[in-house]
Amino acid sequence: MSRPLLRFNFWLDNYPEYNCGALGNVDWRSRGTSRPVLGALSIAFGLLTIPVYAICAVAMLAMRELSAYKIMLYLAVADSTDLLFASLAFGVMSITGEVYCSNPRFQLLFSLGLEFFFFCSGTGCLILAFNRFGEMLRIRPIIWLFKGSRAYWVLGACTIPVCLLVLFTPLMLFNSTHHMLFFDPMIFDGKFSYESPVHFAFVIFLPTASLTCYVLLLLGLVCRYGSVRELRESQALSKATLPILVQSGAIIAIHMTALMTFQLVQFMPAEAVDAALYLAHVGWMLVHGSPPIVYLALNGTIRKPFDGILWIDTPKLSICPIFT
Template sequence: MTAVPLGPLWNTFYHPGYNCSRTMAPGFAWNKVHDGIQSAFGLWSILFGIAAETLYLPCMLALRQEKSSCYRIMFALAVLDMMTLPVSALIFGVGLIMGEVYCSHPTFHFFLGAFGLGGLGSWCCASMIVLILAVNRVCELLGKSWIFKGVRTTLFLTISIVYGLAVGLFSPPPMLNSQFQSYFFNPFISFQDEYVFINVLHAINNIAVVFFSSAVYAFLCLVVMMKQGALRTEKGMKRMKASYSVFLQAGLIMLFNLVSSSIYVYMNFFYTPLWLIQVAQLMWQFAQGMPPVIYLTLNKTIRRYTQNMLATGSQVQPFSGGSMRQRMSERMSSQG
């Protein structure tokens, strides 16, 4: 058995391992052969995707109004999530209802998987940005916010995008499989396949997500324990109050990423029961679709902006009126 090598996506597509014709000509006939129609999970995915995209719109408008580094990072994450939700939920749901597999429409599913893995709206890119958001909050708590000042935030985000593009363009993509209700690197053209479909870069990315997610929050706990006295000062309390809510938001999003990353690495190397595969797919959907729910529930700035926008029917500034001191006080108390 030979492994599909890393290389440019446009060359990988022509690798013999992705040639459906060695078993049967591509087309809808593959849907009938695999008989993978999954109406319930498919309908859930479509409805969840529509709801998430709808809720994200006012959140994005609110995030766009704020210029602090953490809100810029959250806005970038929102853009990525909205671009990738069709892959993880909307198109995925339609594919389940139709019983789609890779060979139903090879070109479409190949490049759809590449976009979801490493395109501009990618899993790998979004994973890195979630970690950057958590590090941003740690720096704020330590009084090191200068690390993200000005163009530095843009630099970190640019590195994330370049990283995502590199993974998507130079490694094998995952493909939708309705029978197993998720995305797999193996296109399952033949169940006695002579090729091995492994994406090493994806595995490294997911393992890194698990490791660094745990490390960031372990470090946070250590900082809080070691600096309890300093954090009780007026300045420390302000930093703690400003960071706590966004820490919680980033932590919940990172939790979905962490669970999904762990299971996706496991299931592409070892046998995994169907229910655990479904959990992994749900966590991927939650990682991209739950942030607007988290923001609207826990973020005063975004919630206030959304309420005002719905009430007036137009975009409004989250903070208006009052003295400069009042606005600064309100901004500090409602950060995150």
Template sequence: MSLSYFILNGFQLNPDYYDCNVTSKPVGLRREFWGSYFFWTGILIFVLYLICFIAIATHDLMKTPAYKIMFVLGVYDLSSVFMDSIVTGILGFSGVAFCDCPRFIFVIGAIGYGSWMGCCITSLILAVIRICDVRPKLKIRKLYKGGRIYIFVGLCWVYGLCAALFTKPVTFCSMYMSWFFDPGVGKDPKLYRNIFHFSNNCSMAIGTVSLYGYLAYIFLNKTGDFNVTQSRYQTRVLFQAFLFCIFHLISSIMYTYMQYVSAPEFLILIGQIA
């Protein structure tokens, strides 16, 4: 069951997966504190991020490969903040369960899930580009020089779009203020396992630690070779890249864990906050 199935079948959910005409419907729980927290922090983060995004989009450095990828990452992140914070806050504050508005939650979950997947691959590509910025003699740099960068930009869009359209989405659970593949309608949880998500998150965790660890190692060992202007630029570049990706690392680990293990509420909230 995927968003493409939903669209092609007259916007009807597959009853084999998302049947709300059962006795064991998920029960909503009003979470007014956490709902307010996620909503208002989401609004604040969205506005601040939007300002930064506009600055990136209008900067002269948009001609560079790194800024082109950061632009894509910004679009995905804004979409993720809207779903994971603002929409989550509204649903949690109201105590909405999946069966209260299944189509809306299904569609929003698919969009948010696709945005997350797009964030992951974009973050890793950005890490490779940042490494090449510090080590310009690396041969891999040739892969994205000139117009070739648009191949990677297209890959980022296609990856996120395919995840949203062709794999199982996440659904909201107000009890834990988070999103799960299992909507809680009494079906076998194995029906909702998403191997694509599991593989993506494991690759994201390993790739982020490896690439950004290597980037930090290179940067710290080459700092003495830069002049003051170059050193400031490299510091800014590293800091930007770190901020863009650290929360993706935390989320990838926590979300993978809580989809397969009955995690305590505080761990689920940490993953959602990240």
């Protein structure tokens, strides 16, 4: 039986396909599987990356005059908050062996928060790619769109579809037995068909559009300057713009790989892709936990608060507004 694809998720437990009492008095906690190693590793990842990301975000505040850093701050908030769900809360539920019906209301709030900030991160990644595309190719309408406080309006407007997505389309729910999130709450066996074409389209569109913007940017730069050598010698790849370009590309590549992997495992039986499910969750965490590593490796200004702590001493790069 198919289920409606649009509904208000705050009433999720009132719908028959999510009715945990339909099967009688079931001990739902016995349906889960405790995974202490996975849980501990997930929690450790979050505890390591969230503070580092927070320090990077503080360093970005001094450079928020640049539109790229406004977007990177948005990403920092989305990524750090989603790590609270994808690493810390996921880890705790893995240890305790949770399934949807063991705590439906908590699972609902967990899924709402996890998916909201997950898609905010993907949206921010796309906006960053679009911003770099417009500013480095000096496309005036795009430069105007992100100039000054308008960048915040763009970010706010692009967050609205994310809110609609998580509130009115099927949510993904945690299951400790398969250590992943699924549209199927795994209450009934084959009685309902759980799917979300809107979710699928969103997950495909965000990384694909981000990658397209980035590839068009690189092609546009080469076409404008005639050759890679002339491009390197031009102001377009100065000490100010090159780190941001490389950072954006690295983050986009990570998003693209992780989201596509995550999407693929949703179309396979959970029992058949057990190892892939572990990789999918690692990819999910890397989507949110890798940006601070990229910043520390490539951006000397963001790295300054860590001077004396990091073992590798790399050249410092000053950031100054050129195209913004």
